[in-house]
Amino acid sequence: MAFITVKNLRKVYKLGKEKVYALKQIDLEIKRGEICCILGTSGSGKSTLLNMLAGLEKPTRGDIFINGVNIAQLSESKLARFRQENTGFIFQSYNLIGQFNALENVGMPLMFKGYPKAKRDKLAAKMLKLVGLGKRLRHRPNQMSGGQQQRVGIARAFVAKPKVVFADEPTGNLDTKTTDEVMRLMVRMCRKYNITLIIVTHDLEIAAYADRIVHIIDGEITSIEENTSIYSPEEDEENTSISEVKST
Amino acid sequence: MKIYDMISICFRNLWRRKGRTMLTVIGVVIGSCAVIVMISLGLGMSQAMDNMLASWGDLTSVTIYGGSRGGMFDEGSSSSKTTEKPRLDDSALEIFKAMEDVEDIVPKMELSSEMVVTTSGRNDRYLLSYTTIVGIDFTQFDKLGYEAEQGILPDENNKKDSIVFGLEVPYSFTDTKKHGEAAYARKTELPDGTVTPPFIDPIADDFKIAIVNTKKTNEDGSHPVGGKGYEYTLHGTSVLKQDTMWETPYSMFIDIELAKDIMEAYNKLNNVKNAKAPEYTQVKLLCKDINSVDAVQKAVTDLGYNATSMAQVRQQMQGELGVIQLVLGGLAAISLLVAAISITNTMIMSIYERTKEIGIMKVLGCYIGNIRLMFLMEAGMIGLLGGIIGTVISYGISIIMNSFAGSAFSEALGIYTEGDAGQVSIIPLWLVLLALVFSTIIGLISGYYPANRAVKISALEAIRNE
Ligand SMILES: Nc1ncnc2c1ncn2[C@@H]1O[C@H](COP(=O)(O)OP(=O)(O)OP(=O)(O)O)[C@@H](O)[C@H]1O
Ligand SMILES: [Mg+2]
Numbered sequence: 001m002a003f004i005t006v007k008n009l010r011k012v013y014k015l016g017k018e019k020v021y022a023l024k025q026i027d028l029e030i031k032r033g034e035i036c037c038i039l040g041t042s043g044s045g046k047s048t049l050l051n052m053l054a055g056l057e058k059p060t061r062g063d064i065f066i067n068g069v070n071i072a073q074l075s076e077s078k079l080a081r082f083r084q085e086n087t088g089f090i091f092q093s094y095n096l097i098g099q100f101n102a103l104e105n106v107g108m109p110l111m112f113k114g115y116p117k118a119k120r121d122k123l124a125a126k127m128l129k130l131v132g133l134g135k136r137l138r139h140r141p142n143q144m145s146g147g148q149q150q151r152v153g154i155a156r157a158f159v160a161k162p163k164v165v166f167a168d169e170p171t172g173n174l175d176t177k178t179t180d181e182v183m184r185l186m187v188r189m190c191r192k193y194n195i196t197l198i199i200v201t202h203d204l205e206i207a208a209y210a211d212r213i214v215h216i217i218d219g220e221i222t223s224i225e226e227n228t229s230i231y232s233p234e235e236d237e238e239n240t241s242i243s244e245v246k247s248t
Numbered sequence: 249m250k251i252y253d254m255i256s257i258c259f260r261n262l263w264r265r266k267g268r269t270m271l272t273v274i275g276v277v278i279g280s281c282a283v284i285v286m287i288s289l290g291l292g293m294s295q296a297m298d299n300m301l302a303s304w305g306d307l308t309s310v311t312i313y314g315g316s317r318g319g320m321f322d323e324g325s326s327s328s329k330t331t332e333k334p335r336l337d338d339s340a341l342e343i344f345k346a347m348e349d350v351e352d353i354v355p356k357m358e359l360s361s362e363m364v365v366t367t368s369g370r371n372d373r374y375l376l377s378y379t380t381i382v383g384i385d386f387t388q389f390d391k392l393g394y395e396a397e398q399g400i401l402p403d404e405n406n407k408k409d410s411i412v413f414g415l416e417v418p419y420s421f422t423d424t425k426k427h428g429e430a431a432y433a434r435k436t437e438l439p440d441g442t443v444t445p446p447f448i449d450p451i452a453d454d455f456k457i458a459i460v461n462t463k464k465t466n467e468d469g470s471h472p473v474g475g476k477g478y479e480y481t482l483h484g485t486s487v488l489k490q491d492t493m494w495e496t497p498y499s500m501f502i503d504i505e506l507a508k509d510i511m512e513a514y515n516k517l518n519n520v521k522n523a524k525a526p527e528y529t530q531v532k533l534l535c536k537d538i539n540s541v542d543a544v545q546k547a548v549t550d551l552g553y554n555a556t557s558m559a560q561v562r563q564q565m566q567g568e569l570g571v572i573q574l575v576l577g578g579l580a581a582i583s584l585l586v587a588a589i590s591i592t593n594t595m596i597m598s599i600y601e602r603t604k605e606i607g608i609m610k611v612l613g614c615y616i617g618n619i620r621l622m623f624l625m626e627a628g629m630i631g632l633l634g635g636i637i638g639t640v641i642s643y644g645i646s647i648i649m650n651s652f653a654g655s656a657f658s659e660a661l662g663i664y665t666e667g668d669a670g671q672v673s674i675i676p677l678w679l680v681l682l683a684l685v686f687s688t689i690i691g692l693i694s695g696y697y698p699a700n701r702a703v704k705i706s707a708l709e710a711i712r713n714e
Binding site for chain 1: 249252264608611612613708711
């Protein structure tokens with residue numbers, strides 16, 4: 001069985017008497033360590049699919065197995081535990097906690113896991129160095145640029161070494177150059193820790209970083225495309241850590 | 249999630265909205281102050297009441313009245329059945345003595361004023377009038393609480409022929425050789441601070457108690473005394489201090505054995521047929537402790553006696569005081585209720601502001617239990633802070649009330665205390681602890697609904713909310 005298996009998935013929103021078929025019929029398999037891109041136009045149901053994969057929403061019908069567990073059947077509290085142990089999340093609008101500095105934001109998933117503060121800070125600092133923010137540990141989100149904030153978000157998603165990271169338009173608010181940096185960073189992280197990445201976008205440029213591209217139109221998968229010209233982090237091995245100069 | 253982290257987040261959130269937090273805390277401060285001060289006043293009142301009762305008599309004793317005399321706080325119901333009442337004599341004392349919780353027995357026997365004539369001086373010049381003669385056990389002065397003002401109290405060795413006077417009794421001797429005003433001794437204070445002496449010396453003179461013979465009648469309608477064999481010559485030993493219950497000043501005391509002898513001699517002289525054993529006028533049972541008083545009193549009344557105790561009076565007064573305290577406490581509780589509502593309001597606002605934050609935490613895998621606990625802690629902390637500050641301020645208020653209002657306050661509340669004005673407001677340690685625990689619980693209860701609301705926030709909705 002694949003790492004993630006989606007079977008017969010459907011999501012229907014009821015607005016009064018009207019039914020909105022956000023997802024009509026989805027069947028999908030994703031391997032461990034794969035970088036999978038869900039590509040589609042606005043309103044095609046990408047976010048809906050991702051949210052259901054992450055267990056944030058219950059499907060109307062169908063099953064989602066992650067690592068052998070059917071998360072569509074889990075209770076709220078079991079889902080919380082599942083997310084804590086297996087998933088990371090990267091948002092389009094970063095969603096950092098405003099009153100926490102970078103170190104504390106990155107340490108949050110570890111805090112929920114019950115790590116003591118010293119250990120948390122050590123791991124978070126290491127992660128922030130890895131994303132090139134080693135000098136901004138004590139900065140609050142509103143003291144950082146969008147790109148920097150998103151890198152904090154990435155550090156937060158990866159810090160607990162999850163099995164799968166979900167990213168919903170992670171570069172939607174960033175310029176092209178920063179988008180490139182952020183994407184390379186994410187891919188590098190996934191490769192390094194063998195983490196599965198599911199990334200939602202409408203941007204073909206971004207899709208280029210993925211192993212596989214799932215095309216989705218009106219709540220249905222139209223085609224799945226293997227990416228041949230994959231970006232490999234080894235290519236810029238010399239450049240692994242994005243320098244501070246670049247990021248500022 | 250570590251409890252330490254939750255506490256730290258809770259404090260950060262409170263600190264983030266300092267102004268709002270302080271305002272909410274002030275609400276709790278006012279509420280807890282009101283409750284503490286009201287309860288402390290109640291405690292002050294009940295202490296004042298206890299002091300007052302203690303000045304009236306011993307809380308661990310039960311007093312039984314003989315004959316038709318009722319007690320001070322007699323309810324009337326038991327005295328209506330006087331005909332069936334058992335005799336309060338020596339055999340009754342034996343029964344009381346056998347009772348488990350009774351430690352000691354203090355009997356009193358009053359001689360009717362028509363039974364004897366008390367005189368002193370040559371040819372019985374000085375005659376005692378208007379005075380009750382009371383037989384008490386001369387070895388029980390400490391238990392009766394009687395102390396000597398002048399002279400030395402009699403003991404085992406000289407009790408049979410001793411007399412002890414109440415404070416005013418020496419002045420009740422009249423001079424039979426004089427007429428009009430001159431026949432009476434007046435107790436007046438002289439310029440040098442001393443008082444005028446009575447006709448007799450209560451701690452040096454001899455006194456004669458003679459039994460009246462009612463079978464004969466004098467020309468003026470009075471009865472002559474019985475003469476030889478029916479007279480007792482006693483020695484004055486001491487004068488008692490004024491007692492708090494005003495029992496002693498107008499009584500003359502002889503030993504209880506002598507009183508019994510006089511009773512029996514009277515019956516013999518006057519040929520009283522079928523004379524029964526002399527009855528005591530009053531018997532005080534000293535109980536083991538305050539808790540056994542009820543049982544003893546019940547046992548005694550079950551036997552048909554008229555018994556009262558200070559403990560019973562205390563219970564009644566406590567009941568009335570309890571109502572006052574309840575009213576005061578209820579008023580205070582209203583202000584605490586207002587504070588509780590304001591905590592709920594603050595927490596709801598705070599959750600509204602932090603919807604997104606809560607959503608992020610959920611998405612990142614925070615247990616809902618932890619989220620609930622964080623908000624409950626915040627609410628509880630507001631309560632606890634209010635309780636702590638409220639306690640400190642209440643101490644201040646208590647000190648101010650005690651030093652300024654003092655006696656005026658207790659008089660206004662209708663409580664009169666002997667000597668020491670007492671504390672108007674008392675804050676014992678348990679009240680402090682209770683206030684802290686209670687205000688924290690109020691906080692927790694107020695935070696319960698908002699915390700559940702926080703838990704129910706949909707993570708997806710929250711993070712979608714831009
Ligand atoms: N909570 C909801 N209630 C009703 N309809 C919804 C809800 N969420 C999504 N939809 C509908 O489901 C469809 C898919 O929405 P979804 O957010 O998945 O689109 P998307 O592919 O992520 O679009 P975009 O690229 O603009 O983010 C849309 O037609 C949307 O109107
Ligand atoms: Mg979307």
